[in-house]
Amino acid sequence: MQALTNRSMVVVNKKMTWMERIYLPAIIGGLMITIRHLFKKKVTIQYPEQERPRSAVYRGWHVLKRDEQGRENCTACGLCAVACPAEAITMTAAERKPGEEHLYREEKYASVYEINMLRCIFCGLCEEACPKEAIFLTDRIVPSGMLRENFIFGKDKLVEGVEPDNRIDVSKRARAHRTY
Numbered sequence: 001m002q003a004l005t006n007r008s009m010v011v012v013n014k015k016m017t018w019m020e021r022i023y024l025p026a027i028i029g030g031l032m033i034t035i036r037h038l039f040k041k042k043v044t045i046q047y048p049e050q051e052r053p054r055s056a057v058y059r060g061w062h063v064l065k066r067d068e069q070g071r072e073n074c075t076a077c078g079l080c081a082v083a084c085p086a087e088a089i090t091m092t093a094a095e096r097k098p099g100e101e102h103l104y105r106e107e108k109y110a111s112v113y114e115i116n117m118l119r120c121i122f123c124g125l126c127e128e129a130c131p132k133e134a135i136f137l138t139d140r141i142v143p144s145g146m147l148r149e150n151f152i153f154g155k156d157k158l159v160e161g162v163e164p165d166n167r168i169d170v171s172k173r174a175r176a177h178r179t180y
């Protein structure tokens, strides 16, 4: 019968020598390999204390943007949800009431907007589909966790803050879009 691989070898059940039976040379050989690795340059880093540099247009944790006046850009049109190949986005639309003009830019807004981060494949299609420049992927990494429900990111985790210090800079991604 033809061998499946050219790395096959014939197993010989020969009797072990005295040196082989005390396993000492094999143990010393193993320790030498470990010691050699101690002095080699480490390829790992101490994450999360240390982080590797990432591309400015890395696709990570999404942000729902506000305009210059602090109003939410999203108008709950649903195009991002339709474009999402992972069906990770769900939302509930609501009508803006008189007096809420300072909160929402358009007459319709998303009262609920959720992304299932366990389904998301960070493809960026939601960002490309959005006609209002409301959703962008950012260079922030989604934190790890043990509970599935913690990966449903609602508006509390997606909408950026109103204060200038809490705004998320997406200018590099926005510029990248305009070159398409």
Ligand code: SF4
Residues within 6 Å of the ligand: 080, 083, 084, 085, 086, 087, 088, 089, 115, 119, 120, 121, 122, 123, 124, 125, 126, 127
């Ligand atoms: S990045 Fe891709 S998979 Fe994730 S929510 Fe947007 S469209 Fe869906």
Ligand code: SF4
Residues within 6 Å of the ligand: 073, 074, 075, 076, 077, 078, 079, 080, 081, 091, 129, 130, 131, 132, 133, 134, 135
């Ligand atoms: S994020 Fe953009 S595409 Fe998605 S519902 Fe809001 S406005 Fe529409």
